[in-house]
Amino acid sequence: MAIEDSGEPIIRLFHVHKRYGAKKALSDLSFEISRNEFLFVSGPSGAGKTTLLKLLYLGATVSEGQIIIDGLNLSRIPRRRIPFLRRKFGIIFQDYKLIPQRSVQDNIAIVLEARGAPRKTIRKKVRSVLRTVGMEDKRRALPPSLSGGEQQRVAVARAIAGDPQIILADEPTGSLDAEAAEVIFELLREYHRRGATVLVATHDAALIRRTGGRVILLEGGELDVVTTIPRLPA
Amino acid sequence: MAIEDSGEPIIRLFHVHKRYGAKKALSDLSFEISRNEFLFVSGPSGAGKTTLLKLLYLGATVSEGQIIIDGLNLSRIPRRRIPFLRRKFGIIFQDYKLIPQRSVQDNIAIVLEARGAPRKTIRKKVRSVLRTVGMEDKRRALPPSLSGGEQQRVAVARAIAGDPQIILADEPTGSLDAEAAEVIFELLREYHRRGATVLVATHDAALIRRTGGRVILLEGGELDVVTTIPRLPA
């Protein structure tokens, strides 16, 4: 069901500001993300990459400005509709955010349970995404007993389990060796081909060059440049 | 007080095995680390890098074999001596392990308080290490309000606060952009020059090449190769 990059924006930001107390984390960001785009958000440590993603899934609210996702104005969305907004997303958190008391498979199943999927579907889907990231044999393990890279792969598996429209990946390969990272990136590209919009926050320039795409470069919370980097020939 | 690499081993492993239940995390590792060496432990995700470091600071105990550090056999060390062993180390944990309820400066002060340092010394030292990693202005912040890279820098600051003999750094730059990573590595090299033994676990081959040194390569818990990689000319 490969959908072409239609150019129609799925996410739009208008003069977005985010302050934590006196600290300005993001200043006056305005840009659009097209449906089915593969976009990078980059910048040094503390530039505001994670903060930007947070605003999109309403993990935090804007201090000023507007964000419109799929026609929904996030400032106007009623509280009980927030879960529905979030189900559009598959999120890979920088710190993984796995539930430590639950097994790997339960951690993933919860995404599908929240959507009310039937039990059999859940079981199959959980297996399949774990196989994709190479973590099938650890499905009964608890997250704290996994290595850093293994936890990250579980986080990736969870993000794609719900077949999201938009994937938000915050430093999705920071704990992975080059080979495992390539597997994950191939996965993201695969979902992109199948129609998802993918947003990757990373400070890793090499990684961006390997994949190519539009890059939003932040610097101290401000939009520095927007460039398009071509895919490095392999 | 630059101490030469004397060649005398500070850490020795003899046929070390580590099992978690049926799972073998490390198999039959034997090698030595010289005093004031700068050593890398590398290998893909799940190879056992973190597990190896854990055994050194007694975060876990060996299933078989012996580890001798600075003349102390870790299997024979009485419980109440463990804190003294740990004070030899400065550890940068892969998941940082910052105390979320305490401010950045308190997180670092605790290392020095545990050693019974006087209050004034603590204050000065905390400031100085925070300055070194560029986090002085965030000293009153709580760790959860920091970006991933900022947390990692605090973790580095804490590790060096106690002027440790041995620095164990588990993926110390995974969340950092190239520039910040270089600052941290320069810091590790500086401590190395001042006499510390440094052990860095990382899967990042580029990073190893930039610094150079002996590399212990693990693969599925087994010692794959030990090579020495020369420093890449800048």
Next chain:
Amino acid sequence: MIRMVNRALKDMWANRFLNAITVVTVALSILIVGAFALFFVNASGLLSLWTKEIRIMAYLEPDMTPEAIRSLGKRMEGMPGVGDVRFVSRERALEQLREGMDEASALLDSLEENPLPNAYEIHMAEAFRNREKFELLATRIAGLEGVSEVEYGQEWLNRFIRIIDLFRLVGIAMGALFFLAAAFIVANTIRLVLYSRRDEIEIMRLMGGAEAFIRGPFYMQGLLQGALGGAAGMTMLFGGFRFVADKVAEGGGFLPVRFLPDEMILGIFIGSMVVGWMGSYVSLRQFLKA
């Protein structure tokens, strides 16, 4: 629904340490409330046993016809608050006096004539055993035609009735206090449990879990913890009761001890479930706000 119970049970198993602590806390709270209730039930049972013996003696005019006496008795029986009315003839009264006087009874032998009047002994209905009502009744009986004088054991009566009043007051106050305190403690415990799981709740919300989806299992757990704790507390209470009851029996069985009435057991049990539910409710409101 079944799925939610399922999730709740799975969850309780995954967090068995936390759950065990909550259940133990509920059980101990219920034990405390129950022990107090048990004590109160028995003590007031004992007292109301005694109050059965409180009676009003209505001494009659000397020259009444048996007919008039009988109709007076009927009128007394018809009065509100009157439980039992017994006729005590002057002959019977003299006999009783003789029995009661022991040592001094010899002096009654020298009597020519019985100086005692006929009387009615009036016991009160259970619901009316409090001082105001009792005194009101005595006054009304004294006003009846044919009654020359009314007597009631002033001193003992007052003591009894006062202790009953005290018991009622203290019982209600302490019962309410204990229940509230127990409810607070349980709510606090559940709050702590949720506090230590706030990350998990936050993660579920970020995954797009609707509020009902997230809260459901917690409510279920609250109910289950309440029920388990209530059952455990009641069982401990019953164990303790058997122990004390045996001691009492050894000591001569002088007191009629009994366990809580069934409806009270049920009430406490339901109360413990409500407390579990409320604890979850209050805590969830706190944590799921932001």
Next chain:
Amino acid sequence: MIRMVNRALKDMWANRFLNAITVVTVALSILIVGAFALFFVNASGLLSLWTKEIRIMAYLEPDMTPEAIRSLGKRMEGMPGVGDVRFVSRERALEQLREGMDEASALLDSLEENPLPNAYEIHMAEAFRNREKFELLATRIAGLEGVSEVEYGQEWLNRFIRIIDLFRLVGIAMGALFFLAAAFIVANTIRLVLYSRRDEIEIMRLMGGAEAFIRGPFYMQGLLQGALGGAAGMTMLFGGFRFVADKVAEGGGFLPVRFLPDEMILGIFIGSMVVGWMGSYVSLRQFLKA
């Protein structure tokens, strides 16, 4: 030491939510234990007031010299368990009988001679007010030369003494139960608090913190929480007491209510600190093992 208190205080402030819950739990537990103690103190005070009236009447042989009577009185006073001994002459006895007989007192007028004997009225020392000791004493008095007969208000006596026995038994059992339950609840609460901070404890150990360094502030906190909670609980109890006492006073002040004796307040306060300390101790043992 000062540094440890300092760290404990800083720590309590950093974790004020957790600490508040522990303090509230301690306060409520202390309130429960205290309320029960208060009730028990007042009720048993009331009962011991009444038991003062329990007495043994020792009727004397008719033809004793005043000298013999007096020496008999002395002997009685010397017996263990005897509190107060009062002589009641036969004349006084007749008067009392007359007063007590009300209606029927007319019949005493026809007496030629006083048929009543002299008597001693014996009250017991406080410590001896239980049934066995009482009966033993009565038997021993009956055996004395010059005593013709011993009488004691069988029925009332037994009731009083039984209720005192019951109170003693139930009081000790429930007091112990409440205290244990409260201690458990507090320990559980502290355990939960530590549970939610186990990562922090683990991190401090990894940083080379010695056990004393890590545990010290927790013990300190346990003590402080116990003390704060104890003080708060006692304050609430006193508030509740004032309220009930006012009610009682309104209701005619028929009962002598009083607050807990000072040494008991101190005891409960120290108990609450011990509970806080113990709670930390038990929980720390659990978490710092591994």
